[in-house]
Structure formats: C-alpha cells, structure tokens
Amino acid sequence: MRLVASDIDGTILGRDGRITPRTVRALHACEEAGVELVFVTGRPARWLTPLSEQLGHAGTVICSNGALVYSLETMSVVSSEAIRRDTMLEVREIVRGLFPETVFAVETPVEFVMETAFAEPRHQRLLEEVRHGDLAELVQGDEVVKFMAKIEGITAEDYLRVVAPHVSHLVSVTHSAIDMTMLEMAPIGVNKAVTLAEYAHALGIAPADVVAFGDMPNDVEMLAWAGEGYAMQSGHPDALAATELHAPGIEDDGVAQVLERKLAGIGRTAVGSGPARRARGS
Structure with a gap:
C-alpha cells in the first residue's frame, strides 16, 4: 500500500458533515507511515473545507469526478479538463x-x-x-x-x-x-479512475499499490482500477458490484477498519519475524 485514494461523501464524511475521530486517526496514520493520501470526489473545489478543517489535509484533491485537480496547499487549480x-x-x-x-x-x-x-x-x-x-x-x-x-x-x-x-x-x-x-x-473520457491513474503514475505508483474507497456509481471505475478497491457496505449496489472487496459501512468507520488492518500488516512486515507484541506496537 503506497497510495490511499478515498471518496469523501458517504465514504469518510457522514451525512452530519463530520469525519469521525477514528477515521481521522487512520488517515493520519497512513501519512505517518509514508503512504500517500489523495481524495477523489465529485465535489467542486469550493466544497473541500471538511478536509482542511477536520482532517488538516493540505495535499491534492481530485474534484468534479476527475475533471479538476486542486491543491489545498496553494488553494489553486493544478489542472482541469473542460466540456466545450x-x-x-x-x-x-x-x-x-x-x-x-x-x-x-x-x-x-x-x-x-x-x-x-x-x-x-x-x-x-x-x-x-x-x-x-x-x-x-x-x-x-x-x-x-x-x-x-x-x-x-x-x-x-x-x-x-x-x-x-x-x-x-x-x-x-x-x-x-x-x-x-x-x-x-x-x-468525454474523464472519470475518477482516469485522473487518479495519471496522479499515481506521476508519483511512480502502480495500480497494484493503490487502495481506493468509494460508495456510489461515480466511484465504479476507480474501484475497478485500483489494486484494492473497497466499496462501502453502506454504498450503492453499483459500487458494491464493481469489486469483490467491501469495507464495513461508513457508520462503522469502514475506511478506518480497513486501513488499521493494512497498517498493522505494514508493521508486521517492517519487524520481520519479531515478536507479535512488538509488531502490534510498531
């Protein structure tokens, strides 16, 4: 796992407009472990305040279903594709x-x-x-x-x-x-997967090293493209049908559960054959 790509609404952001503390901790833990983090959303750039205010994210966001790439660090458009x-x-x-x-x-x-x-x-x-x-x-x-x-x-x-x-x-x-x-x-030809693939390629990251999360039909291509694409169990039937990997629903902090498990695996790999107790504490 070198890159985590996550949808926002219905995936990490509940209908109450909040990202749970557990999910915040899991996403921060990814960054601390050296895993790249990018959000891929149907939202426009002007609706990214939950990421900056609740998560403190200052990185790249792929917006408008892949048509626009935005930097929260510089608060500016990185690139865009437009309909004539x-x-x-x-x-x-x-x-x-x-x-x-x-x-x-x-x-x-x-x-x-x-x-x-x-x-x-x-x-x-x-x-x-x-x-x-x-x-x-x-x-x-x-x-x-x-x-x-x-x-x-x-x-x-x-x-x-x-x-x-x-x-x-x-x-x-x-x-x-x-x-x-x-x-x-x-x-034409633009969706979340297309722009995410370009972003990952620029970082030298292969699809096999990408873990993606989504819950709606606009996530289908992204879930199919990623090496591990997780549809939220609380999501739309089309998203669930797009991948065999299903995360628990957003109400159960599904993204956090998957990431916690994968980060624990990274820890076990890092300590090799060391004691299990040490691996859990890494």
Missing part, C-alpha cells in the same frame, strides 16, 4: 428532447451557475448567491468541468439508462446524489 460550450449546449438539447422537464446547472473551476428552475424550494437561497438564468448566456467559454441535469419523478438509475446512450459520445455521465435525481457529466 457547444458540446454542453448540444447535450442540453438532447437531454431536454428526452425529458423536457430537465433543469441544468454548471460547475466551472471558479463558480457554480444554474438555470433558475434548478433551485428547488428548499434551495431558494441559491437565487441570491449564484448567477442563474439561461446557461447559453451565463457560460461564454469552454470552461465547464461538471454539467448537471436534474429531474423529478424518476430514479437516477432509470434516468441514466435512458440518457446515457444518447450522450455518451459527447460526455462521460454518472450519478452520485443521494437525495435527488441528478446526472453528472464530465468531459
């Missing part, structure tokens, strides 16, 4: 032709913009906080790192099943939201 503006508009027309009631929003490296109807009644404050209106007017450049399509009255799985065959030649499409039906689209 004309492609975004073409996809919008295709999806709206299939589901006219669909509403859309966009993440760029610097902001979130949306169609006015994207703000649900519970999110009306967004109308005061972000630019909203016609995306054709709001997005002027080739800067979209995440394109979102939202609908009601259908499951995310059914929505994806219908939409994906019509847009997969233009964008990568997945979903990860728990409390809404929303598709998340990235530039």
Whole structure:
C-alpha cells in the first residue's frame, strides 16, 4: 500500500458533515507511515473545507469526478479538463428532447451557475448567491468541468439508462446524489479512475499499490482500477458490484477498519519475524 485514494461523501464524511475521530486517526496514520493520501470526489473545489478543517489535509484533491485537480496547499487549480460550450449546449438539447422537464446547472473551476428552475424550494437561497438564468448566456467559454441535469419523478438509475446512450459520445455521465435525481457529466473520457491513474503514475505508483474507497456509481471505475478497491457496505449496489472487496459501512468507520488492518500488516512486515507484541506496537 503506497497510495490511499478515498471518496469523501458517504465514504469518510457522514451525512452530519463530520469525519469521525477514528477515521481521522487512520488517515493520519497512513501519512505517518509514508503512504500517500489523495481524495477523489465529485465535489467542486469550493466544497473541500471538511478536509482542511477536520482532517488538516493540505495535499491534492481530485474534484468534479476527475475533471479538476486542486491543491489545498496553494488553494489553486493544478489542472482541469473542460466540456466545450457547444458540446454542453448540444447535450442540453438532447437531454431536454428526452425529458423536457430537465433543469441544468454548471460547475466551472471558479463558480457554480444554474438555470433558475434548478433551485428547488428548499434551495431558494441559491437565487441570491449564484448567477442563474439561461446557461447559453451565463457560460461564454469552454470552461465547464461538471454539467448537471436534474429531474423529478424518476430514479437516477432509470434516468441514466435512458440518457446515457444518447450522450455518451459527447460526455462521460454518472450519478452520485443521494437525495435527488441528478446526472453528472464530465468531459468525454474523464472519470475518477482516469485522473487518479495519471496522479499515481506521476508519483511512480502502480495500480497494484493503490487502495481506493468509494460508495456510489461515480466511484465504479476507480474501484475497478485500483489494486484494492473497497466499496462501502453502506454504498450503492453499483459500487458494491464493481469489486469483490467491501469495507464495513461508513457508520462503522469502514475506511478506518480497513486501513488499521493494512497498517498493522505494514508493521508486521517492517519487524520481520519479531515478536507479535512488538509488531502490534510498531
């Protein structure tokens, strides 16, 4: 184990917005043992405060399902891949032709913009906080790192099943939201696994030495790519089906349990055939 790559929401971060002390200790122990740590999330860069505030993480984060790499040390974008503006508009027309009631929003490296109807009644404050209106007017450049399509009255799985065959030649499409039906689209060929593979290669780390954790469909490629990809037992069926390795659920500190076991193995290897008591204390 040379690199730990972990999703955030539903994997280490609970719905209460907290990372448990046990998980914090396990992640810190990895770094202390010389294991690289990178977070791989669907979140935009502006939503990384749980990592910095609760974990004290100041390293690299792969955001927007692989479309953007961000440094918490310098608080700046390292690299990004964007959907072309004309492609975004073409996809919008295709999806709206299939589901006219669909509403859309966009993440760029610097902001979130949306169609006015994207703000649900519970999110009306967004109308005061972000630019909203016609995306054709709001997005002027080739800067979209995440394109979102939202609908009601259908499951995310059914929505994806219908939409994906019509847009997969233009964008990568997945979903990860728990409390809404929303598709998340990235530039064609971009997902968490692709960007994580590039990151690991730059460090000279092979897939076999990567341990990854995730819980939703947007983690599937990453879990399959990593030498050890653990789906959270509390996760989506698609994530669980992507790998034979399952970690206990987030409510049971599943990531921490796996890492504690693996770090203990590193300790035993380090002390060779020394006494078991010494290995446990290493």
